[in-house]
Amino acid sequence: MKPALSRPKARAALMQELEYAVRKSSALGVLFGQTVANRVGVSSSDLECLDFLNIEGRVTAGRLAELTGLTTGAITGVVDRMEKAGLVRRERDESDRRKVFIAIVPEALGRIGRFYEPLQKAVTKDWEGYTDAELKLLLRFMTQGYNTMLGVLEDLKTSPEKPQGRPRKPARG
Amino acid sequence: MKPALSRPKARAALMQELEYAVRKSSALGVLFGQTVANRVGVSSSDLECLDFLNIEGRVTAGRLAELTGLTTGAITGVVDRMEKAGLVRRERDESDRRKVFIAIVPEALGRIGRFYEPLQKAVTKDWEGYTDAELKLLLRFMTQGYNTMLGVLEDLKTSPEKPQGRPRKPARG
DNA sequence: ACTAATTATCTTAGTGGATAAGATATATAC
DNA sequence: GTATATATCTTATCCACTAAGATAATTAGT
Numbered sequence: 001m002k003p004a005l006s007r008p009k010a011r012a013a014l015m016q017e018l019e020y021a022v023r024k025s026s027a028l029g030v031l032f033g034q035t036v037a038n039r040v041g042v043s044s045s046d047l048e049c050l051d052f053l054n055i056e057g058r059v060t061a062g063r064l065a066e067l068t069g070l071t072t073g074a075i076t077g078v079v080d081r082m083e084k085a086g087l088v089r090r091e092r093d094e095s096d097r098r099k100v101f102i103a104i105v106p107e108a109l110g111r112i113g114r115f116y117e118p119l120q121k122a123v124t125k126d127w128e129g130y131t132d133a134e135l136k137l138l139l140r141f142m143t144q145g146y147n148t149m150l151g152v153l154e155d156l157k158t159s160p161e162k163p164q165g166r167p168r169k170p171a172r173g
Numbered sequence: 174m175k176p177a178l179s180r181p182k183a184r185a186a187l188m189q190e191l192e193y194a195v196r197k198s199s200a201l202g203v204l205f206g207q208t209v210a211n212r213v214g215v216s217s218s219d220l221e222c223l224d225f226l227n228i229e230g231r232v233t234a235g236r237l238a239e240l241t242g243l244t245t246g247a248i249t250g251v252v253d254r255m256e257k258a259g260l261v262r263r264e265r266d267e268s269d270r271r272k273v274f275i276a277i278v279p280e281a282l283g284r285i286g287r288f289y290e291p292l293q294k295a296v297t298k299d300w301e302g303y304t305d306a307e308l309k310l311l312l313r314f315m316t317q318g319y320n321t322m323l324g325v326l327e328d329l330k331t332s333p334e335k336p337q338g339r340p341r342k343p344a345r346g
Numbered sequence: 347a348c349t350a351a352t353t354a355t356c357t358t359a360g361t362g363g364a365t366a367a368g369a370t371a372t373a374t375a376c
Numbered sequence: 377g378t379a380t381a382t383a384t385c386t387t388a389t390c391c392a393c394t395a396a397g398a399t400a401a402t403t404a405g406t
Contacts (some may be wrong), residue, residue, distance in 0.1 A: 026199070027240075028326070123321060149202070
């Protein structure tokens, strides 16, 4: 009955609260993305691609498909729309002319970043309330979470159960 | 030229790293959700609704529309699909018979939770490596982030610029 | 060098899920 | 007791996605 180090009841409750907070934030993040996409005038998927392009630099169409979980055919549509909107550019690889790199048009960065700026400013202000040591802990927490999620996702994708090999929906036609 | 307390260069870099980590995690979270939805056999939106139902308990169709950013018409479709799949149940409010509460079918909880379990287990294990004080800091961090994002989102939705009042896409027909 | 196999993207047909507008049903206000 | 507001559902229409295969370029085998 006696707890070992700290009261385990409180600790379990703390973890549950943290989990709840993470889940709520995650859900809100999705909604935020949808709202920004709406404001920028592109679909959620399109904005997701733009974010990846921003993070990873210019990437090929195929890599974008991997990153988003869409088929390459869908990516063609995504890039078509965004290219027409002047947000990205197709650049053929000269050494392997099958490959098509997608790159953000520099001017578009501001056009999109504009909508993230208020969040970034608010968040930066929040974070100024933390010490360096605390920020380091937060970074460790986020990095660890990312890696853990990545590992579990890989298992989830490769685990058997359900036919497999099918990108998204149950077969129909 | 002399920094006040800690080296500001390092601090700025730390914040940038943290921002990068948050963005990557957020993007991965979206992908994770898509993958789970695929496994459960429902669409991303459907799973998003299930998550909200799990968080908020049983809610009305209209509230679900607010929470997800979908129109009420779309929610009707979401609930139709999930009800047919045996995941949720419609329950009319007896005191206000216009309202329809959506509730998760208890048996379905396990059917969905099954796919989140590996992540939850892995994350819990990670978190055991933190002290109570650290977990409290992490909770504060997440809660603060949630509230900040909520505020910015509200501004983003109500700010002028672009006609407004339009749930998602630019008008077309 | 020529053919086959592989890789990367694009094209086409078909479908599901979204919006927008309005219908239906119930509740509240004057 | 009629009008207005609220909550969900219905219908028509449209867009973006998947699946399958076409096209184009690279690599491997003989």
